[in-house]
Amino acid sequence: MAMKDREANYAPEKKVKKGTLLRIIKYVLKYKLRLFFITIGMIGSTLINVGASLFIKVAIDDYIMPMLLQDKANVDFLPYLRIILLFTLFLLVGVLCAIMYKLLMVTLSNGILMEIREQMYEKMQSLPLRFFDTNSAGDIMSRYTNDLDTLRQVLSQVFPQSITGFLTVIAIFTSMLMLSINLFVVVAIMLLIMLLFTQWAGRKSLKSYRKTQSFIGGLNAYVEEMVLGAKEVKVYCYEDRNVKVFEGKNNDWAKAVVKADTLSNILFPVSNSLGNILYVLIAFAGGMMMLNNITNYTLRGNGILTIGTITSFMTFTKTFSSMIAGFSAQMPFFVQSLSGAERIFDLIDVSPEIDEGTYKLEKTSKNSWQWNNGKNKVPLVGNIVLDNVNFSYEEGKPVLKNINVYADKGQTVALVGATGAGKTTITNLINRFYEIDNGIITYDGINILDIKKKDLRDSLAIVLQDVSLFTGTIMENIRYGKLDATDEECIAAAKLVYADSFIEMLPDGYNTVIKGDSGGLSQGQKQLISIARAAVADPPCLILDEATSSIDTRTEKLVQKGMESIMKGRTVFIIAHRLSTIRDADVIMVMKNGEIIERGTHDSLLEKRGHYFELYTGVVELD
Ligand SMILES: Nc1ncnc2c1ncn2[C@@H]1O[C@H](COP(=O)(O)OP(=O)(O)OP(=O)(O)O)[C@@H](O)[C@H]1O
Numbered sequence: 369m370a371m372k373d374r375e376a377n378y379a380p381e382k383k384v385k386k387g388t389l390l391r392i393i394k395y396v397l398k399y400k401l402r403l404f405f406i407t408i409g410m411i412g413s414t415l416i417n418v419g420a421s422l423f424i425k426v427a428i429d430d431y432i433m434p435m436l437l438q439d440k441a442n443v444d445f446l447p448y449l450r451i452i453l454l455f456t457l458f459l460l461v462g463v464l465c466a467i468m469y470k471l472l473m474v475t476l477s478n479g480i481l482m483e484i485r486e487q488m489y490e491k492m493q494s495l496p497l498r499f500f501d502t503n504s505a506g507d508i509m510s511r512y513t514n515d516l517d518t519l520r521q522v523l524s525q526v527f528p529q530s531i532t533g534f535l536t537v538i539a540i541f542t543s544m545l546m547l548s549i550n551l552f553v554v555v556a557i558m559l560l561i562m563l564l565f566t567q568w569a570g571r572k573s574l575k576s577y578r579k580t581q582s583f584i585g586g587l588n589a590y591v592e593e594m595v596l597g598a599k600e601v602k603v604y605c606y607e608d609r610n611v612k613v614f615e616g617k618n619n620d621w622a623k624a625v626v627k628a629d630t631l632s633n634i635l636f637p638v639s640n641s642l643g644n645i646l647y648v649l650i651a652f653a654g655g656m657m658m659l660n661n662i663t664n665y666t667l668r669g670n671g672i673l674t675i676g677t678i679t680s681f682m683t684f685t686k687t688f689s690s691m692i693a694g695f696s697a698q699m700p701f702f703v704q705s706l707s708g709a710e711r712i713f714d715l716i717d718v719s720p721e722i723d724e725g726t727y728k729l730e731k732t733s734k735n736s737w738q739w740n741n742g743k744n745k746v747p748l749v750g751n752i753v754l755d756n757v758n759f760s761y762e763e764g765k766p767v768l769k770n771i772n773v774y775a776d777k778g779q780t781v782a783l784v785g786a787t788g789a790g791k792t793t794i795t796n797l798i799n800r801f802y803e804i805d806n807g808i809i810t811y812d813g814i815n816i817l818d819i820k821k822k823d824l825r826d827s828l829a830i831v832l833q834d835v836s837l838f839t840g841t842i843m844e845n846i847r848y849g850k851l852d853a854t855d856e857e858c859i860a861a862a863k864l865v866y867a868d869s870f871i872e873m874l875p876d877g878y879n880t881v882i883k884g885d886s887g888g889l890s891q892g893q894k895q896l897i898s899i900a901r902a903a904v905a906d907p908p909c910l911i912l913d914e915a916t917s918s919i920d921t922r923t924e925k926l927v928q929k930g931m932e933s934i935m936k937g938r939t940v941f942i943i944a945h946r947l948s949t950i951r952d953a954d955v956i957m958v959m960k961n962g963e964i965i966e967r968g969t970h971d972s973l974l975e976k977r978g979h980y981f982e983l984y985t986g987v988v989e990l991d
């Protein structure tokens with residue numbers, strides 16, 4: 369496969385907007401048994417609710433009206449009480465049905481959310497670094513918070529309400545047609561008007577809610593930048609400017625929300641009053657029909673309208689219109705959460721890092737490893753070759769041009785050059801953090817594309833330029849290099865790289881807890897921990913990216929000594945900002961603007977009196 373094709377896969381797949389709802393439903397369908405009981409509960413509670421309105425007709429026409437006509441002294445209340453009692457029991461069953469399906473719905477929606485959250489996190493672990501270059505942490509975070517939260521509400525509220533709503537509509541329609549086709553026509557006309565109105569308004573608020581969703585993503589990203597760059601903000605006294613920019617963004621968002629909410633708040637009362645008009649209309653039309661003895665058509669046969677029928681009809685329309693009002697109020701919310709779900713699925717759909725490698729790393733004895741792909745076995749020596757490598761982070765902006773590097777087992781290759789020359793980039797490519805545009809990188813003669821990424825990275829320990837420590841103790845952070853290392857091994861590693869002395873000085877020693885982004889430690893101390901991490905991993909190859917920031921001379925000496933002590937016997941790529949670190953390197957590559965312009969040993973390069981000489985003697989500033 370051509371290199372660019374591999375990368376094309378990193379782009380998020382095309383949005384499948386229509387499929388979003390379907391995809392949510394697919395998650396729901398996995399819970400078959402629960403869904404079965406939920407359906408029963410929903411049907412039960414809907415039928416009983418509709419039945420309650422029908423009961424009014426029976427109560428009026430069959431019990432109350434006859435009682436009114438009877439002689440007051442002889443009225444027999446007993447049958448009426450009996451039916452009321454029966455009806456109460458009936459309603460109780462309805463309540464139980466509702467409780468059952470609602471409780472089940474809670475466990476179902478939480479199960480789905482847990483699954484989706486897990487899928488999101490797992491996907492994030494497998495994403496190429498390129499993804500994190502182009503998506504801000506704030507934006508990613510808001511998918512875990514806002515978007516998941518709206519999805520939760522859809523699953524636990526909107527979904528069940530829509531389904532019970534749908535069932536209610538069918539039950540009410542059928543009951544209405546059984547009671548009076550004449551009145552149904554009145555309802556149908558009014559309903560059509562209400563539906564057209566809600567549809568129009570729904571479409572309007574859909575647009576505005578989409579907007580709010582994207583504004584909040586931007587706002588989060590800005591807050592995140594501020595949090596991460598808190599120091600820089602203070603250094604440059606950007607507080608006021610930041611507050612202004614934030615105010616602008618906050619304003620945009622607030623305006624969008626107000627617009628969206630205003631719309632939905634106008635919608636709700638308007639459709640509500642349309643419902644009230646319908647209520648009055650039914651009472652009026654029904655009364656007129658009854659008084660004028662107009663034939664009432666029903667599915668059960670024709671006759672004359674009764675008071676009971678009209679009253680039932682009025683309760684039906686009330687239920688009906690409040691349902692439509694509820695729907696229209698929820699519509700924007702539903703849309704909002706669908707676009708949230710869309711953003712969640714976008715993340716789940718990003719293609720993961722490609723790993724077509726077959727070679728795995730195997731230990732053959734205490735200190736030797738081999739590459740094995742089932743067919744060939746190649747001893748791991750640590751020969752790393754970059755042959756004519758070209759690379760760009762963004763298309764059309766080449767960062768590395770025709771890079772050739774040869775590192776033999778046990779050799780130390782040093783990369784030097786001004787900032788931005790491309791030193792770190794070279795190490796990013798050896799790790800396969802990024803894929804090269806063309807050329808080839810081999811490891812012991814094997815194309816690194818053919819080595820499983822995990823095994824490739826296992827064979828290399830990397831001390832990054834800016835170290836990230838994780839929440840946990842210092843011991844746990846060192847153990848990150850090799851998860852099954854014992855405490856003794858971690859301490860031995862720390863001693864080997866001279867990190868021990870500063871760790872022992874901390875109040876809790878190795879048990880000192882590091883929080884957030886290790887604010888309490890200096891840059892040099894962080895690098896020492898990172899070097900200890902590499903030492904505990906004990907890999908055949910090493911990549912050391914010296915921190916650019918100046919650290920105090922004492923720590924700097926420690927870091928240098930630490931680096932030296934783990935370099936012995938390994939193939940090492942070292943990026944040095946202080947040239948004294950690399951005097952003994954086997955080969956020094958001098959980089960400028962993405963190209964290697966000189967190579968040789970320290971002495972030969974000095975003799976040459978070229979760029980290195982200038983760097984060394986300070987004619988050209990290094991950083
Ligand atoms: N993730 C990225 N996306 C886009 N461009 C990048 C990215 N990382 C680095 N670059 C660009 O690539 C070039 C080389 O960067 P690189 O980090 O390799 O420099 P460096 O030699 O390590 O510098 P320093 O001495 O400051 O560490 C720079 O111009 C930089 O702007």
Ligand SMILES: [Mg+2]
Nearest residue numbers: 791792793833
């Ligand atoms: Mg760098």
